[in-house]
Amino acid sequence: MLTALAVIAGIIAALVAIILIIAALKPAHFRVQRSIEIEAAPGTIFPLINDLHENSRWSPFEKDPNMKKVHSGAPKGVGAAYDWDGNKQVGRGRIAIIESVPTSKVVMKLDMFTPFEAHNTVEFTLHPGEGKKTTVTWTMFGPQPYLAKVMSTVINCDKMVGSQFEEGLGKLKAIAEGASS
Numbered sequence: 001m002l003t004a005l006a007v008i009a010g011i012i013a014a015l016v017a018i019i020l021i022i023a024a025l026k027p028a029h030f031r032v033q034r035s036i037e038i039e040a041a042p043g044t045i046f047p048l049i050n051d052l053h054e055n056s057r058w059s060p061f062e063k064d065p066n067m068k069k070v071h072s073g074a075p076k077g078v079g080a081a082y083d084w085d086g087n088k089q090v091g092r093g094r095i096a097i098i099e100s101v102p103t104s105k106v107v108m109k110l111d112m113f114t115p116f117e118a119h120n121t122v123e124f125t126l127h128p129g130e131g132k133k134t135t136v137t138w139t140m141f142g143p144q145p146y147l148a149k150v151m152s153t154v155i156n157c158d159k160m161v162g163s164q165f166e167e168g169l170g171k172l173k174a175i176a177e178g179a180s181s
Contacts, residue, residue, distance in 0.1 A: 013180045015095070023149040030148070031141040032158050034165040040176040042103040042126040042134045048172060049106045049124045049136075050097065053077035058171035064090045092142040095122065118142065136172065138165045 026181065038045060048054045058063050067086035071100060073079040073096065081096040092114045099107035108122040120142030127135045144152070151157065 001045070008158060019153050022101060023146065023153045026144065026149040026152065029141060030144040030152070031139065032033070032161045032165065033137060033139040034162050034169060034174055036166075036169040037129065038134050038136055038173045038176050039132060040134060040179065041132045042128050044130040044179055045126055045136060045172070045176045046103045046106075047076075048175060049126075050080075050081050050100055052082040052095070055082070058168055058175055060168040060171070061090055088115055090119055093099065118148075123166055139171055140165075 001174050018173055048058065050051045053076075054107060056069075065088035067090055069174045070083045071081070072083070076097075077100040078097055081094060084090065085092040092173040093107050093110065094111040095110050097106060098109050099105065105128050106124045110118070110120045110122050112118040112120075120140050123137075123141075125137045125139075127137070148157075
């Protein structure tokens with residue numbers, strides 16, 4: 001019996017060691033990106049991204065009806081900021097627009113404080129296509145500390161965050177296409 005427990009403990013220790021080694025070999029930065037084609041001109045879509053008040057209409061992260069929200073700074077574009085404090089699902093954080101290029105790009109600084117601390121960059125790019133079609137790309141990137149590397153070894157973070165981006169882009173598409181019809 002004692003030998004079987006020792007073998008099991010050895011196997012568990014080896015698996016933990018393998019996970020820690022794999023995590024150590026992961027890149028120091030991460031990037032999650034998703035795109036969608038929207039049947040609307042960039043001029044219709046851009047205000048929905050560049051105005052943080054409008055983000056609440058399509059953001060996949062607005063899942064706590066009791067979340068406290070505070071908008072500050074500029075009404076839209078560079079300097080606009082949005083602080084929130086919600087349940088465990090949405091946490092507490094701040095996002096601020098740091099770059100805004102009309103109808104083509106919005107860059108934001110994202111600071112998460114809970115449930116875990118993270119400081120990342122969020123970027124939306126809009127590329128016009130044929131007719132009124134626009135490809136919108138939502139990207140988030142930043143440093144990947146060791147604990148995040150360990151977590152991403154056992155959880156597919158790209159799939160988890162990417163699915164939220166896909167949900168938000170789908171909502172953005174519905175709103176933009178409804179506005180342009």
